[in-house]
Structures are given as structure tokens and as C-alpha cells.
Amino acid sequence: MIKAVLFDTFGTIVDWRTSIANESEALANAQGVLNFDGDRFARVWRAGYQPGMAKVSSGERPWVSIDIIHRERLDDILPEFGLSMLDESTRDHLNSAWHRLSPWPDSIPGLKRLKSNYLISPLSNGSIVLLSTMAKNAGIPWDFIFSSDMHKAYKRNPAVYQNAIRLLDMVPSEIMMVAAHNDDLEAARNEGMRTAYINRPTEYGVDQKVDFAATSDWDIITETVEGVADALDCSKKL
Amino acid sequence: MIKAVLFDTFGTIVDWRTSIANESEALANAQGVLNFDGDRFARVWRAGYQPGMAKVSSGERPWVSIDIIHRERLDDILPEFGLSMLDESTRDHLNSAWHRLSPWPDSIPGLKRLKSNYLISPLSNGSIVLLSTMAKNAGIPWDFIFSSDMHKAYKRNPAVYQNAIRLLDMVPSEIMMVAAHNDDLEAARNEGMRTAYINRPTEYGVDQKVDFAATSDWDIITETVEGVADALDCSKKL
Numbered sequence: 001m002i003k004a005v006l007f008d009t010f011g012t013i014v015d016w017r018t019s020i021a022n023e024s025e026a027l028a029n030a031q032g033v034l035n036f037d038g039d040r041f042a043r044v045w046r047a048g049y050q051p052g053m054a055k056v057s058s059g060e061r062p063w064v065s066i067d068i069i070h071r072e073r074l075d076d077i078l079p080e081f082g083l084s085m086l087d088e089s090t091r092d093h094l095n096s097a098w099h100r101l102s103p104w105p106d107s108i109p110g111l112k113r114l115k116s117n118y119l120i121s122p123l124s125n126g127s128i129v130l131l132s133t134m135a136k137n138a139g140i141p142w143d144f145i146f147s148s149d150m151h152k153a154y155k156r157n158p159a160v161y162q163n164a165i166r167l168l169d170m171v172p173s174e175i176m177m178v179a180a181h182n183d184d185l186e187a188a189r190n191e192g193m194r195t196a197y198i199n200r201p202t203e204y205g206v207d208q209k210v211d212f213a214a215t216s217d218w219d220i221i222t223e224t225v226e227g228v229a230d231a232l233d234c235s236k237k238l
Numbered sequence: 239m240i241k242a243v244l245f246d247t248f249g250t251i252v253d254w255r256t257s258i259a260n261e262s263e264a265l266a267n268a269q270g271v272l273n274f275d276g277d278r279f280a281r282v283w284r285a286g287y288q289p290g291m292a293k294v295s296s297g298e299r300p301w302v303s304i305d306i307i308h309r310e311r312l313d314d315i316l317p318e319f320g321l322s323m324l325d326e327s328t329r330d331h332l333n334s335a336w337h338r339l340s341p342w343p344d345s346i347p348g349l350k351r352l353k354s355n356y357l358i359s360p361l362s363n364g365s366i367v368l369l370s371t372m373a374k375n376a377g378i379p380w381d382f383i384f385s386s387d388m389h390k391a392y393k394r395n396p397a398v399y400q401n402a403i404r405l406l407d408m409v410p411s412e413i414m415m416v417a418a419h420n421d422d423l424e425a426a427r428n429e430g431m432r433t434a435y436i437n438r439p440t441e442y443g444v445d446q447k448v449d450f451a452a453t454s455d456w457d458i459i460t461e462t463v464e465g466v467a468d469a470l471d472c473s474k475k476l
Contacts, residue, residue, distance in 0.1 A: 065407060119370055128405050132357055132381040143370040144383040149405050167366050167387050169303060 002194060002232065004168055005114055006123035006146065008155075008179035009131065011203040013111075013122070013140065013225070014101035017042045023097040024081075027090075033082045041081055043207045048073030053125065053154040063152045065127045071095045098126075099133040103140060104200070110225025111141055113234040119143045123164055123177065125154050156187035165191060178228055182215045189218075196220035196228050240432060240470065242406055243352055244361035244384065246393075246417035247369065249441040251349075251360070251378065251463070252339035255280045261335040262319075265328075271320045279319055281445045286311030291363065291392040301390045303365045309333045336364075337371040341378060342438070348463025349379055351472040357381045361402055361415065363392050394425040403429060416466055420453045427456075434458035434466050 010016050017039065024045075025038030052069035055061045074095055078084050086094070114120050121144050122131050128147040135142050146164050153159040165172050172192030179185050180200035189195050195218040201208065214221040220231040248254050255277065262283075263276030290307035293299040312333055316322050324332070352358050359382050360369050366385040373380050384402050391397040403410050410430030417423050418438035427433050433456040439446065452459040458469040 067407070115374075119367070119374070121370075127407065128382055129357070129407060132359075136353075136357070136381055142382070143374055144366055144380070144385075147382075147405070149407075150388055167385075169305070169365065169367060169387075 001174060002118060002176050003170055003174040004119040004121065005176045005178060005196075005228070005232075006121050006164060006193075007111075007225075008177075008181060008184050009122045009124035009126055009134075010101070011200055012178060012180040012198055013107045014103050014134065014138070015203070016046065016098070016101050017203065017205055019101040020045060020097055023100070024094065027094060028081070028083065031083065031085070036081060039205060041077070043205060044077050044080070045070070045073055046204070047207070048076065057154055057157055063149075065149050066125055066154075067095065067098075067127050067130060070098055096133075099130045100137050101134055103138050104224075106224035106226045108139060108141070110227075110229045113226070113229035114232065115141050115143065117232065117234050119168075121146050123155070123160065124148065156183055158187060158191060161188050161191040161193065165193070176219070176232075178220075178225070181211050185218055186216070189216075194219045196222065196231070198225065198228065199223050239412060240356060240414050241408055241412040242357040242359065243414045243416060243434075243466070243470075244359050244402060244431075245349075245463075246415075246419060246422050247360045247362035247364055247372075248339070249438055250416060250418040250436055251345045252341050252372065252376070253441070254284065254336070254339050255441065255443055257339040258283060258335055261338070262332065265324075265332060266319070266321065269321065269323070274319060277443060279315070281443060282315050282318070283308070283311055284442070285445070286314065295392055295395055301387075303387050304363055304392075305333065305336075305365050305368060308336055334371075337368045338375050339372055341376050342462075344462035344464045346377060346379070348465075348467045351464070351467040352470065353379050353381065355470065355472050357406075359384050361393070361398065362386065394421055396425060396429060399426050399429040399431065403431070414457070414470075416458075416463070419449055423456055424454070427454075432457045434460065434469070436463065436466065437461050 007013055020042035021038035024041045025036055028036035056063060111120060121142055123146045124131055125148045127149050128145055131145050131147050148154050151160045151163045173194060176194040176196055177188035178196040180198050185195040185197055197214040197218040201212045220228055222228055245251055258280035259276035262279045263274060266274035349358055359380055361384045362369055363386045365387050366383055369383050369385050386392050389398045389401045411432060414432040414434055415426035416434040418436045423433040423435055435452040435456040439450045458466055460466055
């Protein structure tokens with residue numbers, strides 16, 4: 001029997017690429033930058049995410065929050081996009097665009113249904129302020145929040161999943177991990193959790209290289225959060 | 239400028255005494271126990287709370303969650319109340335009455351107003367499942383949850399407040415602690431947090447010995463969560 005359903009957030013619940021593209025494009029336009037490619041800006045910014053976390057996971061660098069990793073990458077890429085004139089407070093504000101990402105259309109309807117039967121939470125690499133501000137902004141109805149800074153570790157470090165299981169004080173098979181990334185589910189299954197794959201083949205746009213389909217026999221394989229609610233037999237009434 | 243408002247929960251947000259009295263009385267009646275005093279049962283059960291946590295805080299015993307402390311005390315007191323016949327699953331269910339406590343009448347209206355301007359969370363000795371189930375059950379609109387098992391420490395251990403400040407990545411004075419207990423606010427102020435006292439002189443009923451009034455010049459002194467929202471100038475519109 002499942003009691004809690006945990007969600008990857010970036011890519012699974014929210015469409016970071018479109019959100020960052022729109023916000024950066026509006027800023028570039030306001031700054032009079034010509035030919036700014038917001039979609040490319042979002043993808044190039046995001047390309048610093050895995051390498052930034054890898055330095056923490058390998059022990060090359062002590063714990064830093066995802067907000068710092070985002071900000072360092074932002075500072076690196078601004079010149080390439082004609083935005084090196086941005087002052088500190090404008091950079092801070094642009095960095096917090098990751099706190100204002102928009103959900104995929106199916107996310108909130110699906111989460112509301114799941115919430116009526118289960119405890120629901122992100123199990124995300126975001127910080128607590130990032131995830132709670134995002135939820136408040138977009139109306140995401142989490143019951144509580146597991147953030148990377150609580151674990152001082154990033155997925156797919158097994159410590160993240162183990163810590164969530166310990167905090168919930170549940171048998172691992174009572175917890176379901178939902179993600180659009182096969183390797184996230186692999187790591188969750190290794191700890192005994194149940195798994196649900198949501199296909200998000202457009203997450204990375206032209207940069208997408210993996211996760212066009214489920215690569216294993218996950219407990220649920222679907223296209224939307226509503227599909228997870230359907231499979232777990234949650235009422236359609238909100 | 240305040241960015242986050244954290245709340246003690248037992249006694250400050252929820253009226254544990256009436257909730258436990260009602261639930262235990264219904265159970266005793268169903269079991270045919272005569273002359274059962276639910277109010278006294280609640281107070282006697284609660285009297286094991288501070289001593290149970292003290293053993294963890296002193297290091298006499300390794301970390302155990304509040305659910306275990308509640309359960310051990312329950313097993314101790316059942317004979318005195320004529321309930322030693324209760325089986326394991328009935329004891330488990332009664333123990334989880336702490337997950338179903340009812341808010342004071344002003345709590346949810348006040349929290350909804352505060353939520354529109356600030357991140358709001360419990361900073362409680364409850365476990366994550368206790369606090370999130372309670373919130374779901376009662377409609378408490380937390381943005382996220384800080385539970386004692388995240389800190390592996392109980393208030394008033396300074397580590398609890400320090401860990402919350404670190405996780406929020408805020409200056410301590412950007413965070414306000416709200417409690418009906420002067421010593422909780424003292425501990426929060428020691429870490430640099432802002433403080434709000436809500437007077438709940440009936441919390442412990444006939445057992446109440448302290449906290450009939452503010453004992454220091456807390457930033458806010460009021461009677462209700464709505465009073466905190468008033469003082470922080472939150473709109474009355476929900």
C-alpha cells in the first residue's frame with residue numbers, strides 16, 4: 001500500500017525551459033539586446049546544473065545550494081548572450097527565475113487528485129526557498145517539502161532517497177518516486193521505493209538526449225501527472 | 239524585513255487538550271469504560287512529553303521520534319484509565335490522534351492571511367508525518383514543514399533554530415518565531431530571530447503553570463494568529 005508519493009520537480013512537474021526562456025527574453029528585450037535566443041539561453045544555463053552538482057557529489061567542493069550553482073553558471077554565461085552589463089540585483093532577480101517556474105498543464109490537476117489519497121512532496125535538488133516559493137507562485141499543493149539542503153546531498157546520491165525514507169518512517173515500498181528521468185527512478189528502486197515514469201520528451205528541447213521513453217519496467221509508465229493519479233485510482237473529483 | 243514566519247504547533251496552532259480529550263473519550267465510551275475523564279487523560283498523556291524529549295536532549299537516549307515518545311507514554315498510562323485491554327492496532331490508532339488535532343478557531347484564518355505575504359511553516363517537535371497529516375486533516379496551509387526529525391533535535395535545543403535559519407539561508411532577523419510559550423521565544427531570540435507571543439492561557443487547562451502572559455518584550459504580543467497577521471499588516475482579504 002502506497003502512503004506517500006514523491007516527485008522530481010524540474011522537468012517532471014515544471015517546464016523550466018519555457019519558463020526561463022520567457023523570463024530571460026523579456027529581460028533581454030528590456031535591456032535592448034538584439035537577436036536574444038531565450039530558448040538557447042535556458043538550455044545553456046541548465047547545462048551547468050549537472051556539472052555543478054557533480055562537484056559537490058564527488059566531494060571536490062563542500063555543500064553549496066542549487067541557488068549558488070545556478071548563480072555561478074549565470075555569471076559565466078551572461079557575456080556570451082550580451083548581458084554582461086547586468087548589475088548584482090538584476091542578476092539576483094534573474095537567478096530567482098528558477099523560483100518562478102511554471103508547471104506543465106497536467107501537473108496541478110494531477111497533484112490535487114493525488115493529494116486527496118496520499119502525502120505528496122517534491123524530492124528535488126531545489127532548495128527549500130526555491131521549492132516553496134515556486135509552489136506558492138504556481139499553486140502547487142505539496143503537503144510538505146523535501147529539499148536538497150535538508151539532505152545536504154543531490155540526487156542520484158543514494159543518501160537522498162535513504163534520508164526521505166527515514167524521515168517518513170515508512171517501509172520503502174510504501175513510497176512512490178515519480179520522475180521524467182529514468183536514472184532518478186533507478187536510484188529510487190535501488191532503495192526499495194515504487195516508481196512512476198512520466199514521459200516528458202520535450203523537456204530539454206533540441207538538447208534532449210535521453211528520456212524519450214521508459215527504459216525499464218517501472219510500476220507506472222505514463223505521459224502526465226494525471227496519468228499517475230489514474231493508475232493509483234484517485235478520484236477525478238477535486 | 240521579515241520573509242518567513244515559523245510557528246510552534248502544539249498549543250500555539252492546535253488545541254491538543256480538547257482534541258485528545260474528545261477522541262479518547264469516544265474510544266473509552268465505545269469500550270464501555272465508565273467515568274472516563276478525557277480531559278485528565280489528555281493532560282496525563284501530555285505530561286510525558288517534556289520528560290520523553292528531555293531524555294533525548296540530554297543524550298541519555300539516542301534520537302527517537304515524537305510518535306514513539308507519545309506511544310511509550312500511552313502504554314504507561316492506559317491501565318490507570320481502565321484501558322489496558324486495548325490491542326496493538328487500537329493503541330496505534332489512538333496514538334495517531336496527535337496527527338488529527340484541531341486548530342484554535344483563529345489559527346487557519348490568520349495563517350491564510352500570513353501566507354499571502356510570507357513563507358509560513360511549523361517549527362515543531364512533531365514528526366513530518368504527524369505535521370503533514372495534521373495539516374491535511376485540518377486544512378492548515380503550510381508552505382513547507384520543519385519537523386523535529388529533520389533536525390534530530392527537540393526545542394529548546396539551539397540546534398533546531400540554527401538549522402532552520404541555515405536551511406532558509408536567511409539573516410536570522412528575517413525570520414519570525416511565533417509561540418504560546420515564552421521559553422520557545424527566548425530560544426529563538428537567542429539565535430537572532432524575531433518573536434511573536436500568542437497568549438493561550440487555557441492550553442493545559444487546570445495543569446497550566448506558566449505562559450499566562452508574555453514575560454518579555456517580544457516583538458509582537460497578541461491573543462491570536464489573526465493578531466500576528468494584524469501586527470504584520472497582512473491584508474484581511476483572503
